[in-house]
Each structure stands twice: as C-alpha cells, then as structure tokens.
Amino acid sequence: MNLARDAAAQPSQPAASPAQPVVELKDVHKSFGSNQVLKGVSFAIPRGQVVAIIGKSGSGKSTALRCIDRLEIIDSGTINVCGHAVHDPAIDLRQLRQDVGIVFQSYNLFPHLTVEQNITLAPKAVKNLPAAKAREIAARTLQQVGLADKAQAYPEQLSGGQQQRVAIARSLAMEPQVMLFDEVTSALDPQLTGEVLRVIEALAQGGMTMVLVTHEMEFAARVADTIIYMHEGKVWETGPGDMLKHPQTAELRDFLSHGL
Amino acid sequence: MQYEFDFASVLANWPQFLEGAWMTILLSFPATVIGFVGGTLLAIGRRGDTRWLVKACGAYVEVLRNTPLLVQVFLVFFGLASLGFKVSAFAAALLTLVINVAAYTCEIMRAGMDSIHKGQIEAAECLGLTRRQVYWHVVLRPAMEKVYPALTSQFVLLMLASSITSQISVEELTAVAARVQSETFRPFEAYILVAVAYLALSLLMRLGLWVFGQIVFTRQRKLGNAK
Amino acid sequence: MIDGGLNSYHLQYLLFGALWTIGLSLIAFVGGGLAGGVIALCRVSPIKAVRWATIAWIQIIQGTPLLVVLFLCYFGLSIAGLELPAIVAASIAMIVYVSAYLGEIWRGCIESVPRTQWEAAECLALSRTQRMRLVVLPQAVRIATPPTVGFMVQIVKNTSLASIVGFIELVRAGQLINNSIFQPFTVYLLIAIVYFAMCYPLSVWSRKLEQRQQFGNTRGTATPSVTTA
Numbered sequence: 001m002n003l004a005r006d007a008a009a010q011p012s013q014p015a016a017s018p019a020q021p022v023v024e025l026k027d028v029h030k031s032f033g034s035n036q037v038l039k040g041v042s043f044a045i046p047r048g049q050v051v052a053i054i055g056k057s058g059s060g061k062s063t064a065l066r067c068i069d070r071l072e073i074i075d076s077g078t079i080n081v082c083g084h085a086v087h088d089p090a091i092d093l094r095q096l097r098q099d100v101g102i103v104f105q106s107y108n109l110f111p112h113l114t115v116e117q118n119i120t121l122a123p124k125a126v127k128n129l130p131a132a133k134a135r136e137i138a139a140r141t142l143q144q145v146g147l148a149d150k151a152q153a154y155p156e157q158l159s160g161g162q163q164q165r166v167a168i169a170r171s172l173a174m175e176p177q178v179m180l181f182d183e184v185t186s187a188l189d190p191q192l193t194g195e196v197l198r199v200i201e202a203l204a205q206g207g208m209t210m211v212l213v214t215h216e217m218e219f220a221a222r223v224a225d226t227i228i229y230m231h232e233g234k235v236w237e238t239g240p241g242d243m244l245k246h247p248q249t250a251e252l253r254d255f256l257s258h259g260l
Numbered sequence: 261m262q263y264e265f266d267f268a269s270v271l272a273n274w275p276q277f278l279e280g281a282w283m284t285i286l287l288s289f290p291a292t293v294i295g296f297v298g299g300t301l302l303a304i305g306r307r308g309d310t311r312w313l314v315k316a317c318g319a320y321v322e323v324l325r326n327t328p329l330l331v332q333v334f335l336v337f338f339g340l341a342s343l344g345f346k347v348s349a350f351a352a353a354l355l356t357l358v359i360n361v362a363a364y365t366c367e368i369m370r371a372g373m374d375s376i377h378k379g380q381i382e383a384a385e386c387l388g389l390t391r392r393q394v395y396w397h398v399v400l401r402p403a404m405e406k407v408y409p410a411l412t413s414q415f416v417l418l419m420l421a422s423s424i425t426s427q428i429s430v431e432e433l434t435a436v437a438a439r440v441q442s443e444t445f446r447p448f449e450a451y452i453l454v455a456v457a458y459l460a461l462s463l464l465m466r467l468g469l470w471v472f473g474q475i476v477f478t479r480q481r482k483l484g485n486a487k
Numbered sequence: 488m489i490d491g492g493l494n495s496y497h498l499q500y501l502l503f504g505a506l507w508t509i510g511l512s513l514i515a516f517v518g519g520g521l522a523g524g525v526i527a528l529c530r531v532s533p534i535k536a537v538r539w540a541t542i543a544w545i546q547i548i549q550g551t552p553l554l555v556v557l558f559l560c561y562f563g564l565s566i567a568g569l570e571l572p573a574i575v576a577a578s579i580a581m582i583v584y585v586s587a588y589l590g591e592i593w594r595g596c597i598e599s600v601p602r603t604q605w606e607a608a609e610c611l612a613l614s615r616t617q618r619m620r621l622v623v624l625p626q627a628v629r630i631a632t633p634p635t636v637g638f639m640v641q642i643v644k645n646t647s648l649a650s651i652v653g654f655i656e657l658v659r660a661g662q663l664i665n666n667s668i669f670q671p672f673t674v675y676l677l678i679a680i681v682y683f684a685m686c687y688p689l690s691v692w693s694r695k696l697e698q699r700q701q702f703g704n705t706r707g708t709a710t711p712s713v714t715t716a
Contacts, residue, residue, distance in 0.1 A: 093388075111479075422552075458551050
C-alpha cells in the first residue's frame with residue numbers, strides 16, 4: 001500500500017480488468033467562485049470495481065462525484081466515463097446519462113407519480129420502450145431492491161429507506177454501466193440505513209461498477225475494492241478496504257478517530 | 261321603508277336571464293381555457309434564458325395586473341375600432357378577458373414552477389431526459405397540480421369579472437339585469453336575482469373544476485389531499 | 488377648451504379624477520379594513536353560529552361581482568329613501584367588498600401563526616383575549632402586511648367601477664373629456680397610464696415586503712429549540 005497524494009492511484013490488488021477503466025479522472029480542478037474545491041484530482045476505476053470515497057465535509061468528495069455525471073462542470077483536467085469525454089462541452093449528455101446512474105442523498109423521487117411510474121418514466125421517454133416492456137423492467141428492478149409490492153404506492157406513502165431503494169431501482173431501470181451514490185444513507189434514520197446498504201452490497205456482488213461517497217466506514221471497508229480518502233480537494237490516500245485499519249497519513253488517522 | 265318588493269315581475273323575465281347566464285358562460289369558459297394556455301406559455305417564457313423574452317413577458321404581466329379591467333375592455337374595444345377593425349363587442353370582450361387572465365395565470369404558474377425542488381430536475385436530467393421532457397414531466401405537470409386551487413379561484417374571479425363587459429353592451433347577466441330593471445322599474449330585485457345567479461354559477465364552476473381536478477390529477481384522487 | 492385635442496385643462500381634470508380615485512380607495516381601505524378586522528375575528532370565533540354566519544357572508548360577497556354589489560348599494564339607497572351622492576353608494580359597496588376579502592386574508596394570516604405560539608401563551612395562563620392581543624395578533628399583523636399591500640392594488644383598480652354609477656373618479660373624468668374631444672383610445676390610454684403609475688409602486692412594495700419576510704423567516708422564528716442532554 002503506497003502513500004498517494006496527487007498521483008493517479010491504482011488499487012494494489014491485481015486488476016484483471018480489460019482495456020479502459022470505466023471512470024477515469026485526470027488532474028481535475030474545480031472552483032466555485034473563489035473557493036477551490038478540487039485541486040487536481042486523479043483516479044481510475046476499472047470495470048466491476050467498487051470504489052468508496054470518504055473524507056470530511058468540504059473535502060470535495062461530493063463535487064468529484066457530481067463532476068463524473070457532469071452535474072458540475074470542471075475548470076481543467078479530463079474526465080472519461082464509459083468512453084465519453086465528460087469534460088468536452090460538446091458531449092452528448094443524453095448518452096452519458098444513460099450509461100451513468102446516480103442516486104442522491106435526498107432521493108428526489110417525483111412526488112406526483114407512483115413508484116412504478118417513477119421507474120418507467122425514463123425508459124419510456126428516453127429509450128422509447130413500449131409501456132409493457134417498461135413495466136416489466138420496473139417489476140424486475142423493484143424485485144431487486146425488495147419492494148415488489150409497492151409499485152402502485154406514491155413516494156409520500158413510503159419510508160425514507162423505501163424511497164431511497166426506489167430511487168436506486170429507478171436508476172437501475174436504465175441499465176447503466178456505472179452507478180454513483182452520493183451519501184445516500186446520510187439523510188436516513190439509523191434503522192433504515194441497513195436496508196439500503198444491503199441493496200448496494202447486493203449490487204456490488206452482482207458486478208456493477210460503483211462509486212460511493214459515504215460516511216459508513218465499516219460498510220466501505222467491507223464492500224469496497226478500493227477506498228479513496230480525500231482531503232482539501234485532493235486524493236490524499238488510497239488503498240484496499242483494510243487501509244482504514246492502517247492509515248498512513250496523519251490526516252486520515254485524524255479523520256478516522258474524530259469521525260466526520 | 262314603504263318599499264314593496266316585487267320579485268314576480270322581474271322573475272317573469274327568466275328566459276332573458278337564462279340567455280344572459282349563457283352569455284356569461286360563453287365568455288368565461290373559452291377565456292379560461294385560452295387564457296390558461298397563454299398564461300402557461302408566458303410563465304415558461306418568463307423563466308427562460310432569452311433575456312428580451314423574460315423582460316417582455318414581465319412587462320406584459322405588470323401592465324395588465326396594474327390597470328383596471330374596465331379600462332382594458334375600453335382600450336381593446338375602442339383601440340380595435342380606431343385601428344379599423346370592426347369587431348363585435350363579444351369578440352372584444354373575449355379578447356380582453358383572455359389577455360387579462362393570461363397575466364394572472366402566468367404569475368400563478370410561475371410560482372408553482374419555481375417551487376419545484378431543484379433536486380427533482382437534477383434527478384430527471386440524470387435519467388437522460390431532454391430539457392423539454394424534464395420541463396413537461398417534472399416541472400409543468402406537478403406545478404399544475406400544486407397551484408390548481410389558486411387557478412380555480414382565479415377562473416371563478418374571471419367569471420365574476422365578466423360582468424364588466426356589460427359596459428360595452430355585451431348581453432351577459434349584468435346587462436340583462438340593467439335592461440330588465442329599466443322595463444320593470446325594479447332595479448333592486450333585478451340585481452338581487454342576478455347576484456343569486458352569479459352565486460349559483462360560481463358554485464357550479466367550483467364544483468366542475470374540482471371534479472375535473474379529481475379526474476386529471478390521479479394522485480389527488482387516490483391520496484385525498486393536495487400537497 | 489374644445490379645440491379637438493387634449494390640452495392642459497383636460498389633463499388637470501384627469502388628475503382631479505385621479506385624486507378622487509385615491510380618496511375613494513382610502514375610504515375603502517380604512518372602512519373595509521375596520522370591517523375586515525371584525526370579520527376576521529368573527530371568522531375564528533369560538534361561537535359556532537358567529538363563525539358560520541361570517542362564512543356565509545364572505546361566500547356571498549366573494550361570489551358576487553363587485554359591479555352587482557355596487558348597483559345593489561346604489562339602488563338600495565334610493566329605496567331606503569336616501570338621496571345621497573354617488574360616492575356614498577360607491578363607498579358602501581367598496582367597504583362591503585374590501586371587508587370580505589381583507590377579512591379572509593387576515594384570517595389566513597392569523598391561522599398561519601404557528602400553533603406552538605398559541606400553546607406557549609396558553610401555558611403562561613393568558614386568557615383567550617390576551618393570547619390574541621399580546622401574542623398572536625402582533626405576529627399575524629407582520630405576516631399580513633405584504634398581502635394587504637398587494638390587495639390595495641385591487642382596491643385602487645376596483646374604484647374604476649364607481650364611474651358606472653356616475654361618481655367622478657379617473658375613468659368618469661376621462662369619459663367626460665372624451666365626450667368633448669372624441670378620442671377614446673388616447674383618453675383611455677392616458678387613464679391606463681395614470682392607474683399604472685398609482686398601482687405599480689404598490690405592487691413593487693408588496694413584493695419587497697414579501698421577500699424581506701421570507702428572509703426573516705429563514706433566520707428562525709421565536710420558538711426555542713429543544714436541547715438534548
């Protein structure tokens with residue numbers, strides 16, 4: 001396990017991944033006004049790998065994640081996702097967003113649609129699938145997240161954990177190549193966190209390429225192939241799950257002992 | 261007070277009142293529909309990126325909301341005439357009502373659309389929907405449901421305001437009352453009758469719009485209350 | 488005077504009419520405000536009969552066009568045997584109309600004072616009148632200011648209807664001028680501009696008040712937060 005601050009970090013496990021990494025950031029810089037949030041971030045994620053990004057609030061981890069799906073536009077550097085050049089202003093966003101699925105902290109389900117309609121909206125509107133096929137996909141993804149019986153419910157009738165699982169199903173329905181999770185359990189009551197984490201773990205075991213920004217350290221250590229610790233806008237340390245037991249830098253030691 | 265109320269002579273003219281009520285409906289219903297569509301388009305323009313359009317829509321709304329309907333009706337009626345267009349009083353009235361209700365609808369719809377949480381739009385964009393699809397599915401539709409009560413009130417107000425068009429001789433309810441009272445010399449009774457008629461019309465309109473809302477907004481129908 | 492176009496005498500006459508518009512608006516606002524306050528309080532009265540009667544009255548007024556209310560007042564006065572100038576009928580009609588709408592607006596504002604304020608006052612052993620007067624009403628007044636200013640715009644615009652019963656405010660003044668120069672479009676355009684000049688500042692003020700209040704709300708209300716041990 002090497003100390004890696006600004007270098008492009010590879011997980012130390014032998015990666016048998018073919019050709020291109022699914023997600024690759026190179027020297028990404030991003031400022032909001034005078035506040036520089038990302039100061040040269042680089043990492044690469046091979047296919048089928050799960051990467052957890054941890055760090056204090058303000059370390060830039062959520063921003064880095066949002067940049068992958070072009071929710072934020074970077075100032076310099078390159079981001080390549082599934083063969084798309086995300087940093088290119090001429091990028092076909094529709095294509096990118098079919099290959100990338102993202103789940104938000106505040107679920108953002110559409111309140112005026114049923115669970116099933118939430119899930120079938122994009123397959124019908126973006127992929128032009130017939131209604132029956134879309135419903136089929138919805139049933140399958142709902143089964144995957146354990147909510148098969150809630151298809152006709154409205155979001156406000158569900159608990160936070162259930163809503164978040166529906167949000168995951170909604171992204172899965174588009175059959176993305178990589179899934180991004182932005183602190184998806186931070187807004188949940190502790191007893192509801194478990195059901196969401198179980199779904200994420202199952203997805204990981206199924207071979208989905210995933211990037212999770214999370215505060216759930218034990219979960220990250222257990223499920224992630226690689227952990228990236230970000231500090232002050234840079235990749236400070238990176239390594240496999242048990243890296244958290246043996247932090248190399250003072251900042252990571254500090255972070256782990258003080259929590260968030 | 262030695263006045264003796266005589267409703268009978270006024271009530272004898274009930275066919276005319278019915279025709280007047282019909283004319284009120286003929287004015288209000290199309291004005292509501294067209295005004296709603298126009299107002300929604302104005303709201304979309306007002307929230308858009310084209311600066312001149314935003315300013316133009318804003319100016320339109322401000323001018324119409326800060327001048328009386330009576331003056332607007334006269335302006336349209338005499339304005340069109342002075343420009344050489346020979347329009348019927350009904351057409352001028354309808355046009356004015358449409359122009360007027362579009363301005364109010366714009367503000368109501370704009371408030372509704374502005375209240376849509378940014379996260380919803382982000383989620384929809386991240387599912388790959390085009391800007392137009394996002395606008396329709398995630399902004400317009402929920403906004404319409406949210407502001408439907410305010411829209412309903414606005415449309416009832418429009419129906420009541422149509423009474424002003426009697427001043428350019430449109431033969432709606434209030435004009436009928438004026439005519440009947442000049443024949444029967446029973447102004448008080450005539451206007452009481454017309455007040456009752458307007459009340460009935462507003463109740464009917466509210467009921468009709470409520471039913472329409474229940475049919476169109478299935479979430480409200482199933483869950484009961486508006487959120 | 489009669490020289491085929493608008494001259495300064497006409498403009499003076501229009502301004503004279505505008506002053507009467509403002510006058511009638513003030514009468515409507517003050518009278519309607521007082522009556523509206525009574526209606527708002529009746530609307531939240533603990534006595535069921537008072538509440539229901541008030542609801543019925545508000546529904547009737549809000550379901551009738553102002554023009555019809557105006558005619559009823561106008562002809563009602565002559566039936567009562569009173570030979571009074573048009574302004575009296577117009578004033579009564581406006582007061583009736585304004586009180587119903589302002590009453591409802593203010594009731595909404597009273598009810599939007601958080602329940603917790605009522606409870607806190609109750610737990611301090613204040614009587615119902617004291618609760619209303621010392622705790623709820625002051626807060627309700629603050630909440631009510633933007634929509635009340637916004638409604639003043641409606642009042643000013645609605646005074647235009649008084650022209651129909653012959654009261655010489657801005658519209659009637661314009662119509663009289665038009666009777667001598669026969670340029671309706673120009674005259675009504677001028678009238679519209681004067682109304683806009685009167686109403687637009689009020690609209691802007693109302694919006695500013697609303698924005699300021701929303702900002703104030705996000706900085707926290709007076710309710711104390713519960714501290715955990």
